Amino acid sequence: MSVVTVQLGQCGNQIGFEVFDALYTDSHCPQGLCSKRENEAYQASCKERFFSEEENGVPSARAILVDMEPKVTNQTLSKAAQSGRWKYGQHSCFCQKQGSGNNWAYGYSVHGPRHEESIMNLIQKEVEKCDSLSGFFIIMSMAGGTGSGLGAFVTQNLQDQYSNSLKMNHIIWPYETGEVIVQNYNSILTLSHLYRSSDALLVHENDAVHKICAKLMNIKQISFSDINQVLAHQLGSVFQPTYSVEGSCHYRRNPLGIDWQVRPPLSRLPTLGKASLNRELQFNTSIANLVILRGKDVHSADLGGFKDPALYTSWLKPINAFNVWKTQRAFSKYEKSAALVSNSQFLLKPLDTIVGKAWNMFASKAYIHQYTKFGLEEEDFLDSFTLLEQVVASYCNL
Amino acid sequence: MTQSVVVQVGQCGNQIGCCFWDLALREHAAVNQKGIYDEALSSFFRNVDTRVVGDGGSISKGKICTLKARAVLIDMEEGVVNEILQGPLRDVFDSKQLITDISGSGNNWAVGHKVFGSLYQEKILEKLRKSAEHCDCLQCFFIIHSMGGGTGSGLGTFLLKMLEDEFPEVYRFVTSVYPSGEDDVITSPYNSILAMKELNEHADCVLPIDNQSLFDIISKIDLMVNSGKLGTTIKPKSLITSSAGAVKKRHQKPFDAMNNIVANLLLNLTSSARFEGSLNMDLNEISMNLVPFPQLHYLVSSLTPLYTLADVNIPTRRLDQMFSDAFSKDHQLIRADPKHSLYLACALMVRGNVQVSDLRRNIERLKPSLQFVSWNQEGWKTSLCSVPPVGHSHSLLALANNTCVKPTFMELRERFMRLYKKKAHLHHYLQIEGMEESCFMEALSSLSGLIEEYNQLDATKSMPVEDFPRLSVAM
Numbered sequence: 101m102s103v104v105t106v107q108l109g110q111c112g113n114q115i116g117f118e119v120f121d122a123l124y125t126d127s128h129c130p131q132g133l134c135s136k137r138e139n140e141a142y143q144a145s146c147k148e149r150f151f152s153e154e155e156n157g158v159p160s161a162r163a164i165l166v167d168m169e170p171k172v173t174n175q176t177l178s179k180a181a182q183s184g185r186w187k188y189g190q191h192s193c194f195c196q197k198q199g200s201g202n203n204w205a206y207g208y209s210v211h212g213p214r215h216e217e218s219i220m221n222l223i224q225k226e227v228e229k230c231d232s233l234s235g236f237f238i239i240m241s242m243a244g245g246t247g248s249g250l251g252a253f254v255t256q257n258l259q260d261q262y263s264n265s266l267k268m269n270h271i272i273w274p275y276e277t278g279e280v281i282v283q284n285y286n287s288i289l290t291l292s293h294l295y296r297s298s299d300a301l302l303v304h305e306n307d308a309v310h311k312i313c314a315k316l317m318n319i320k321q322i323s324f325s326d327i328n329q330v331l332a333h334q335l336g337s338v339f340q341p342t343y344s345v346e347g348s349c350h351y352r353r354n355p356l357g358i359d360w361q362v363r364p365p366l367s368r369l370p371t372l373g374k375a376s377l378n379r380e381l382q383f384n385t386s387i388a389n390l391v392i393l394r395g396k397d398v399h400s401a402d403l404g405g406f407k408d409p410a411l412y413t414s415w416l417k418p419i420n421a422f423n424v425w426k427t428q429r430a431f432s433k434y435e436k437s438a439a440l441v442s443n444s445q446f447l448l449k450p451l452d453t454i455v456g457k458a459w460n461m462f463a464s465k466a467y468i469h470q471y472t473k474f475g476l477e478e479e480d481f482l483d484s485f486t487l488l489e490q491v492v493a494s495y496c497n498l
Numbered sequence: 499m500t501q502s503v504v505v506q507v508g509q510c511g512n513q514i515g516c517c518f519w520d521l522a523l524r525e526h527a528a529v530n531q532k533g534i535y536d537e538a539l540s541s542f543f544r545n546v547d548t549r550v551v552g553d554g555g556s557i558s559k560g561k562i563c564t565l566k567a568r569a570v571l572i573d574m575e576e577g578v579v580n581e582i583l584q585g586p587l588r589d590v591f592d593s594k595q596l597i598t599d600i601s602g603s604g605n606n607w608a609v610g611h612k613v614f615g616s617l618y619q620e621k622i623l624e625k626l627r628k629s630a631e632h633c634d635c636l637q638c639f640f641i642i643h644s645m646g647g648g649t650g651s652g653l654g655t656f657l658l659k660m661l662e663d664e665f666p667e668v669y670r671f672v673t674s675v676y677p678s679g680e681d682d683v684i685t686s687p688y689n690s691i692l693a694m695k696e697l698n699e700h701a702d703c704v705l706p707i708d709n710q711s712l713f714d715i716i717s718k719i720d721l722m723v724n725s726g727k728l729g730t731t732i733k734p735k736s737l738i739t740s741s742a743g744a745v746k747k748r749h750q751k752p753f754d755a756m757n758n759i760v761a762n763l764l765l766n767l768t769s770s771a772r773f774e775g776s777l778n779m780d781l782n783e784i785s786m787n788l789v790p791f792p793q794l795h796y797l798v799s800s801l802t803p804l805y806t807l808a809d810v811n812i813p814t815r816r817l818d819q820m821f822s823d824a825f826s827k828d829h830q831l832i833r834a835d836p837k838h839s840l841y842l843a844c845a846l847m848v849r850g851n852v853q854v855s856d857l858r859r860n861i862e863r864l865k866p867s868l869q870f871v872s873w874n875q876e877g878w879k880t881s882l883c884s885v886p887p888v889g890h891s892h893s894l895l896a897l898a899n900n901t902c903v904k905p906t907f908m909e910l911r912e913r914f915m916r917l918y919k920k921k922a923h924l925h926h927y928l929q930i931e932g933m934e935e936s937c938f939m940e941a942l943s944s945l946s947g948l949i950e951e952y953n954q955l956d957a958t959k960s961m962p963v964e965d966f967p968r969l970s971v972a973m
Contacts, residue, residue: 110778170499170537171774197635198500201782202879245786277861278878279777281787281843310858322855324776324882456965457876463966464873466790489971 101234103149103339104226105163106254109200109247110172111272112239113165114324117176118332119239120161123150124186126336126432133395133430142429145341151186152229159186162230164222166254168211168246169199192226194219200245204286205474207249208293215250220257227262235266235299237339242290243274243283252293259297269298270335273305273450282467284458285481291451292484295491303447304331333432337439338392342425385413385498386444390423394437395430401438413498448495455488499537500637502768502781503629504569505657508603508610508650510675511643512571512578513753518642518761519567519590521888525765528888529773535562538772542568544632556632566592568632570625572657574614574649575602595625603648607689608930610652618653623660630665638669638781640764641701645693646677646686655696662700669781671767672701673760676832676906678710679913685923687913688938694910695941698948702785704796705763706903708832712756718828719804762887763799763831766895769849770883777854779847779881787879788843788899793948797897798836800829803890817852817892821860824896825868832906839902840959841870845879850892852882871955872963904952911945918942 107116127146134142151159161180165188167173173195180187194215200207227233236258240247251269258267271290274283294301309330313322317330389411393401407418431437461467462481472478506515526539535545535557543565545557557563567590573579576598583591597618603610630636639661643650661670674697677686697704770779789795802823824846827835848857857880870877887893917923918938927933 114776169778169780171778175774198637199778199780199782201780201786203782203786245783275858276876277858277865278876279880280783281874281877281879310855314855319855321853323853327854456968459968460966461873466873467786469792470786470789485969486971489969493971 101149101232102152102162102230103234103237104223104230105150105161105237105239106223107163107165107176108238108240108251108254109167109244111241111244112247112251113167113172113176115270115272115328115331116163116165116239117179118325118328119335120150120163120180120186121183122329122332122336122432123340124159126340128185129430129433133435134428138429142341142427148231149234149339149341152189154187154189158184160189161186161192162226163188163192164219164226165193166195166219166246166250167199168196168207168250170195170197189226192222194222200249202243202245202280202282202286203470203474204245204249204252204282204289205471205476207245207247207251208253208289209249209475211246211250212253216253216257219254220261223258233262233265235268236262237268237270238298239270240290241272241274242287243272243280244286247272248286248290252290252297255294256297266299267297268300268302269294270302270304273303273307273447275306275310276450276453279306282470284454284461285467285471287454288458288484288488289476289480291491292487295487302335302441304334305450334439337394337431337437338441340394340427340431341429342392342394342427384411384445386411386421386442387413387416387498388421388423388443390425390441392425392439392441394427394439395434396428396436398426398428398436445495445498448492451488451495452492455485455492459485499541500635500771500780501541501568501633502638502640503626503633503636504542504567504640504642504764505572505626506569507572507641507643507654507657508647509573509575509578509644510647511641511650511654512573512582514642514673514675514757514760515569515571516582516585516587517754517757518764519569519587521758521761521765522567523565523587523590525888529885530562533562535559535565539565540634541768541772544568558634565590568629570595570597570622570629572597572618572622572649572653574599574610574653576600595629597621597625603652604926605646605683605685605689606648606926606930607652607685607692608927608933610648610650610654611656611692612652612930612932614649614653615656619656619660622657623664626661626664630668636665636668638671639665641670641672642760642764643672644675644677645690646675646681646683647689650675651689651693655693655700658696658700669702669785670700671781671784672697672704673707673764674704675707675709675760676910678708678833679909680710685917685926687910687917688923688927690910691914691941691945692937694907694948695944698793698944702795703789705767705799705897706796706832706906707760707763707799708906709756711831711833712759714828715759715804715831716755759801759831762801763895765887766801766847766849766893767897769885769887770847770881773883773885775881775883775885777880777882779845779879779883783879783881784845784897788845788897790842790874790899791951793951794842794899796899796903798834798900798903799831799898800824800826800896801831802829802894802896804829817856818860818863820892820894821846821864824894825864830902832903834900834902834906836898836900836902837868839869839900839904840955841868841874841877842899842901842955843874843877843879844868844870844899845881845897847881847883847895847897848892849883849894850886850890851884852892854882857882869959872958872961875963901952901956904949904956907945907949907952911942911949914942 107113127143154160165173173193240251242248309327313319313326319326406422409418412421506512546564546566548564571579579598643654645651771781802820823829
């Protein structure tokens, strides 16, 4: 089953390139630490998911590149072509001349409707190349204008047009100390809209990845390229093929196939109120955890720690909340590697912080005129705040 | 990629404009090795086959034929424009994009605005429309002028309203040279205040510049160079101070070095829009991030470093020094001390071999010494452009929306009041058709309104930062 990737804005396109590069490099890695047949099955599976075969033999990424100004997409397309190993499709790029100016409203209300048809057509073409579509992977940042605003618009459209396919949005959480001054507004507008149309939000925080580069990898002068490569590595280790439950010889067909959404039982919910966040969150309570193991000794790994009920909220049993995927094929030359995807309270504090800052700015009416200029109303802001406060409360009450 | 059109008005505007075009050509020449007309070049230049008569000469791709600046030159005297047209840049300007007159505006805003405004309205509109037609996607008008005279001040601001009406979606960025205290034009306070009202109402973004600050910066550079203290690490010829024709003696024209600073400001402002980088910043993002309320669109700028250094691999300490300098009051292009006033927003536009970790490290380091308004405590907008300016390995342009502009405006108001109370020279203005005392009163009240807004913001400086109570939601 295949995944169609939509790369939006500067961030989305820069990361998208690194992701496909990482996936390709890993799948063609000769030292898989497994049998040749095994390796071939792995390669074939990866290929089917993320690349389509072109006439001249160079695999073409199943991706659409979208940006409202040309510099980044031009760079991305040529970097891929230059590598000679894989490339983007010839007609996979949609580009305009004048960006979104870090303005969510411009991305959502102006660029969205204006370019809806062209973008959806491009996506449709890519979908048609797939034998069977598993879903969409949408890479975007929250802080800017295109990734955030146009990203929200496109996701909504995908929901309408492909309601049976999964939509997973890869969201880049901006550095807390500004990259963009209006990033908090853009973030809350993005999140509230995505909540209504996306199936899963996979989050990477710039601050966290930056720390990984600094502390774990000891890079002295960290560039966005370094950050994106770490991101891509993490995503690759999640999305590359793993064994399906049925048998250890077949690779799982649906890479996005976890049931990411968990609906809490209605009867058990507390009726009111906002839990106080001052209470020290001692445990990061989870709703769902997915561990992915690759390489040597995967079958003998002890995962008991993940089955501890204390990790999970009271209305879930670990057996329902915890999943493991395995493959013996090593990832990217690492003899053993593990990845954890978690739906838990880890984002509660950053989310709360963003909502708080955006609220303060909103209460002072700062920058609002920039958004109302393009069709957004104060009502829309309030709706977003309300929705996100509910999300914060829900997670808090786990 | 988008295009911008530069409209240079008056003596000051045209002289600065001339420096700008010279530097822009040199910058692109240094970057563009293959002689192909690329998108970066097209932001400020057209590619024209001059053998073709009439309008058909524009070439959109391929080799560079002749580059023509996307500029409109306006002056009500002929001297400056003529000099440009006879100088080394004569082929860069399209002879059809000039508007000149003979008599000048006599340092009178009313003459520039009302008389020449109505006289040349149609012609100016025609030239502007022409330049816009030559653009694939016009994003911004850059207006360069001075506030103290007659043409730049009066006609320059008359333009603004016209641009707003005719091209409402195109940004209007104004670089305004404010008169310093010892300005020799007696009526400069009148001209400036009358012009301020127009800037308040019709500009998207204003970059105020002060001659005295420019002069001080030049003096500092000269001092460092001549003292020989830094030895071989200083190259005396840097893009900051030198202009066209390296053989020419430096400071041949008295304002050349100063104008070059402003020219560099404009180049650095647009670098991230023209060239690639890991974190781009387009012109519309400047307005979006730095203008929290429509009226408060005055941005204090500073450029660092001011001299080239011989070593290429900059040790971290020097890089950090660049960031520190950007906030020092000696590097600001107007008399202002942003460190001791209140920030509403700040943008750091970095060029060259600087990475995101350097940016973050310096922001963390400098943050504690700066005061930001309560609702924008992390009010930083950053950009990284890979292409450094000519002759440097990296550079930084800081744009601050900061209450430190207030003193400039208050001084202006004071000088205005001193003249106005005595009704000095007023008759020169009132005798112009369309001018009445109410024009002055309205302009004064517009300025006072602006100062009051800054006052209110300053009043919040010492107050504790309190969070607004959040929405409480029912589950």
